Amino acid sequence: MIQRTLFRAARPLSRVPPTASPAFRPVVPRLATATPRRFYADAAAKEAGTETSPEASAQSAEETLGLKKALEAKTKECMELKDKYLRAIADYRNLQDRTKREAQAAKDFALQKFARDLLSSLDNLEAGLTSVPTTKLASHDAAPVEEIHADLVNLHKGLQLTEKVLLDTLKRHGVSRFDPAAEGVKFDPNRHEAVFHTPVKDKEDGVVFHTQQKGYLLNGRVLRAAQVGVVKNP
Structure with a gap:
């Protein structure tokens, strides 16, 4: 009985009357709209305290120049190596062609x-x-x-x-015989050997008119020159 009486007496104190003052209403604070701020590299650097010094800029430029020179040197080295490579290929092909010609010549003139x-x-x-x-x-x-x-x-x-x-x-x-007098050709020092010269009527100057010894060819190369007489009119 005593507890129930105390509970009833304390109940009106925990209730807020509907006509209570507005001062007792909870106030919800509103957040102010923040104005957006734009950050730039210089401002950020200044705010962060990391502004680039002239010494650092000079060092960066020097490093860039060094890298550029190194790139140019490597490019030049690559060009030189490419030139040597192409020259080596050309020399090898020339060697192949020369070896092939020598082998063929050895076969033809064996x-x-x-x-x-x-x-x-x-x-x-x-x-x-x-x-x-x-x-x-x-x-x-x-x-x-x-x-x-x-x-x-x-x-x-x-x-x-x-x-x-x-x-x-x-x-x-491959061996063939030829007779310059029978062919009626002019004197050729590469194929003929002039034994004598004499004037001959009705013959053009420098024409072979007599063959003393016939000549021979081996696959187009003179094996022995023909000994001939050549017309030489005064």
Whole structure:
């Protein structure tokens, strides 16, 4: 009973009358709208206390200049290395081409010494064929019977066949014979050897009119120059 009485007596004190003064109402403070501020690099640096000094600017410029010089040096070094690389490639290709040409030349002219040694035999064979008079090689109707020698005719034909076979064999290996007088060409010091000069009528000056010894070529290269007589009119 006593507790209930005390509780009822204290209940009006905890209530706020509806007609209470506005002073007792809670006041909610309003936040003022802040004006936006713009920060710049210089202002930020000044506020932060990190403003760039002239010494730091000079040091940065010096570092930039050093990096630029280093870049230029590396660029120059790269250009030099590229030039050396291209030159090395060109030298290697030239070496390949030269080696190929030398190998081909060695193949083409491997028989040069051997072919030159055979030329004397060909000359002797040709001289033997031209030493026989044509009257002794004529048919029975064109010459007297007593002047015709059948054995000599057969021997001459055999030598002609031997010469033809030998020349054909050499030709298959690049050796060919040429007669400047028969071709009617002018004197060429690279292919001909002038033995004598003489005036000849109805012939142009400098033309080969006589072949004393025929020449030979090996794959286009002069194996032996032809000995010739050249026209030299006054």
